[in-house]
Amino acid sequence: MEYLRVYSRQMTVVKQRAELTFKENIKKGRHGWVRLTPAYSVKLVYEILESNHNCRNVLDPFSGTGTTGLACAELGTNATLLDINPFLIWLAEVKTARYSYVDLLQTTRHANVIAEAVKTKKGGSASWTPPIHKIHRWWSSKRLATLAEIYQHICGVETTEPVRNLLLIAFCRLLIDWSNAAFNHQSMSFKNSEESLFDETKMMVSAFLANVARIVRAASKQICGKVSVYESDSRTLNVPDSAEYDCVITSPPYSNRMSYIRELRPYMYWLGYLSESREAGELDWKAIGGTWGIATSRLSSWRSRDEFQSSSLDQVVRSVATRSHVLANYIRKYMDDMYLHFSNLGPLLVDGGRLFYIVGNSKFYDTLVPVEEFYAEMMQKVGFVDISVQKIRKRNSKKELYEYLVSARK
Ligand SMILES: C[S@@+](CC[C@H](N)C(=O)[O-])C[C@H]1O[C@@H](n2cnc3c(N)ncnc32)[C@H](O)[C@@H]1O
The missing domain is CATH 3.40.50.150 (Vaccinia Virus protein VP39)
Incomplete structure (x- = not known):
């Protein structure tokens, strides 16, 4: 070796x-x-x-x-x-x-339903955000609102534990990829948290679906x-x-x-x-x-x-x-x-x-x-x-x- x-x-x-x-x-x-x-x-x-x-x-x-x-x-x-x-x-x-074949199929199906609901604002806006100190250093208000909606849908979906877990992994990836945190240093730092001029919801939803696809592919390898x-x-x-x-x-x-x-x-x-x-x-x-x-x-x-x-x-x-x-x-x-x-x-x-x-x-x-x-x-x-x-x-x-x-x- x-x-x-x-x-x-x-x-x-x-x-x-x-x-x-x-x-x-x-x-x-x-x-x-x-x-x-x-x-x-x-x-x-x-x-x-x-x-x-x-x-x-x-x-x-x-x-x-x-x-x-x-x-x-x-x-x-x-x-x-x-x-x-x-x-x-x-x-x-x-x-x-x-993970069974059915788990993986269900994960993709629920992710698509969640994506559609968030894009069309079905279910209204989510009120809960986590009690993290100075949360706006992590996410701008709009990104935070989109994350909160996706999270609310994942929690509300009627499904099995393995499926929810895979959706939550995709969410974990999303929340870090869309945060202002930079992990290129041991002590971690934050980029400036500026509101984007564009509506980023669709991009975030697409990123969520891409994460789910990647996760389902990896989970299918027994x-x-x-x-x-x-x-x-x-x-x-x-x-x-x-x-x-x-x-x-x-x-x-x-x-x-x-x-x-x-x-x-x-x-x-x-x-x-x-x-x-x-x-x-x-x-x-x-x-x-x-x-x-x-x-x-x-x-x-x-x-x-x-x-x-x-x-x-x-x-x-x-x-x-x-x-x-x-x-x-x-x-x-x-x-x-x-x-x-x-x-x-x-x-x-x-x-x-x-x-x-x-x-x-x-x-x-x-x-x-x-x-x-x-x-x-x-x-x-x-x-x-x-x-x-x-x-x-x-x-x-x-x-x-x-x-x-x-x-x-x-
Ligand atoms: C260097 S990390 C291990 C990383 C791991 N090899 C990996 O690839 O992810 C050390 C781990 O020890 C855990 N840890 C610290 N104190 C512990 C304790 N008293 N008992 C059990 N785990 C502990 C930490 O939570 C942390 O996850």
Whole structure:
């Protein structure tokens, strides 16, 4: 496997390799249904599975958009997915579901009826819009009104859950494609929200129908592996099924203060997973590495229970603490949480079971946080063997930031 080449510490020419990021997924059928910047590339999962033929039962404890589960199911491997975010649980379930011919036919039929109703304003205008803070930064008034009408029709249509889910995926694509949000930067930005001089309703409706056609095409490709998806906290790892896993393939949150809520907010508010900003902060506090809203203020009074004792971590934390107490706590809490996760992982695996963790390092002020080294140390402390750390790609323009594959065996 090309990416599994171990790069020596002296070698600095490791490329950015966009094919190992979410960008690879965008044009790959179901993998491209809803974009999430921290999603990893399906190519990574295929390659790991190809060189580990005995993976029959895969666990992804930080499953996000469900890349691992979908890749496994496409290749006929069973997978269990866990995530703490209920919207991502819904998304992974919908992406990995099996759809009948009738489901697909009904989805297209209902989409056409909705399109006609919105174009002709049948059913009047919709009054509900999601309670997103400063919503007009996201959409102009007219675009918002069209989105609200389409959404109202999707909710009102008499149909089965799989059909409504596919229509909602098409809606998710639409709401992001017609928003002013630009995701070309980690911190996300907004273009100016100016009202168009044209009536954009017909264009939006056509875009919705095009999304539905694309989604139906991808959903018609049947998948054979069984995927179970659970909302669960991977620190405690209470997995409802009693399977024993022979492989863990995952990418946990990175310790870089990137909040999933930031990017997922529009979907989560529209689809009812969030109804006020406090809930977003609460969810981010539960998520490892989260710092959205209330999560940041809680960090300042957070006290470590020293789950993970490491002199190299002490050094990193001390160095960051000279600049920021909150960020020092952030790093310590991230490591404590990940250590809890690794401590509870062993009993879920068969003897000889393999771990594959994709993770990036991070930097706070002048201090580099070698997260990959800490993962290796944690794996060793809790009893895993054959641990290796491989640099797989450069992350962005900052020269010290890379992505790694940390692997081990039970
Ligand atoms: C880097 S993303 C995973 C992306 C995924 N590989 C994909 O391709 O979409 C990390 C995920 O971990 C989840 N997460 C954070 N804290 C968690 C926890 N305590 N338990 C379970 N999942 C958690 C986040 O919600 C996020 O979806």
